[in-house]
Amino acid sequence: MEEVVISVKDVKIRYRFLKKISLLKSMFSLKKFAKTEYFEAVKGITFDVKKGQILGIVGKNGSGKSTLLRALAGIFSPDEGSIDLHGHSISLMSIGVGFNGALTGRENIYLSGTLLGFSREQINEKIDDIIEFSELGKFIDRPVKTYSSGMHSKLAFSITAILETEIMLVDEVLSVGDARFKKKSYEKMKSLIENSDRTVLIVSHSMDALQKLCDSILWIHDGEFKMMGKTEEVLPEYIKFMS
């Protein structure tokens, strides 16, 4: 039997419209804590992801895809239900987390890498690959604030793509840099994904990318589970629904 790496059970995620309170204002106001309003972004979703599965998540804007991904990454916890990663490491591919503009690209690799939970030794092992993949050349030893936005993205993508975790969450990062780098990063994604040990969840609006990369698709509609199954079954339904 295939090993389940992510179990999502009846997950509900609410955004409270919590407003910041002001001590000064609340001194002059009797209704200090007005009733909090809720908005349910994810309304009870259940699914399992197996090891090596490449799952694309689709849904129209505001359907709760990114919220779900962030909950899986542990950025915030579900209000109800549970997410079990069965002890696997997970990372959300994000662009330039924790970069410090005054430091060089090389130093930022360490900063970002340690923030993702890697040790210095682990980063040392991979740093040459990261620099090579980023194509920054001698710019790697210049401060990041001198980088163009393209260079910035290239470095960020290289860090997250080369320092791999068991489960990767990808939120629309397939398009960074110029056309050539885009193609290269797409190829890199593909090779990462082809490693049968790695489980990947991708949120994207690019049907083309999803079709090529994913073996299965989860379709969420207005925070609710709509459909899940093989790419060739779900994607045409979704495209038909959206058009």
Next chain:
Amino acid sequence: MLKRFFKDLKRYKNYVFYATGSELKADVAGSFLSWIWWILDPLLYMMVYSFVAAIVFKSGTPAFPVFVFIGINCWQFFNKTVKSSVRLVSAKKGIVTKIYVPKHVFILEKMGINGFKMLISFAITAVFMIAYQVPVTINILMLIPLLLILFIVTFAVSIIMMHFGVFIEDLSNVVTVVLQLGFYLSGIFYSIDGKLGGRLLGQILIYGNPVALVMSDMRYAMMGEKLGYGEFHFLALGIWAVIGLLVSWIGIRVIYKFENSYVKII
């Protein structure tokens, strides 16, 4: 919960060290004198304080600049860390909204930065101690537990401030005023023990304020012989260490419980 705290500490210790070093480096990056500013900065400040101490206050306290420096060093560490912790989660928005990091990691980072600066200031203070011929006794060993208590108390106050700072928009204004008051009440330019020691007010000021207590005992540890007065307040220090640990524990609990909703507010 404590198990999780230590597990997180182990996982993120690399980041704390690296981020501390990075921010210190970024502070001086691009400036002409580079890292020399780490020494020059506190040195210049101390010269200002020495000037104020010697010319304006005309205090009779022996080695008065040393006396003031010890106070300033402790206070600056506490003050800077607490002040920055109020808006810390918002300041780290770029990280907090993208990946999961236990939020107290940011406080440890700030403590690392301010702790490093405090260490340099103490090194400069040591030079002044030699210049003022302040004799060193065995009491200097008390510096280790005293610094530890200062760290615990600072962490405890900061973690609580960080939590409420997310929800209360004008908390930083209030904290700034309270810290300003604390600056004058902690006895940086005067000795609470020496001036108000016997009186009730003095007792309240020294026992009710852990920073003042640490400051006063640190002076006794470093220059007791020269001052000719003072004592260690072992019991009070012990009580504050326990309170500090207790508040830290509560703070960590609160952070773990609420940190996931921070993202939804900032």
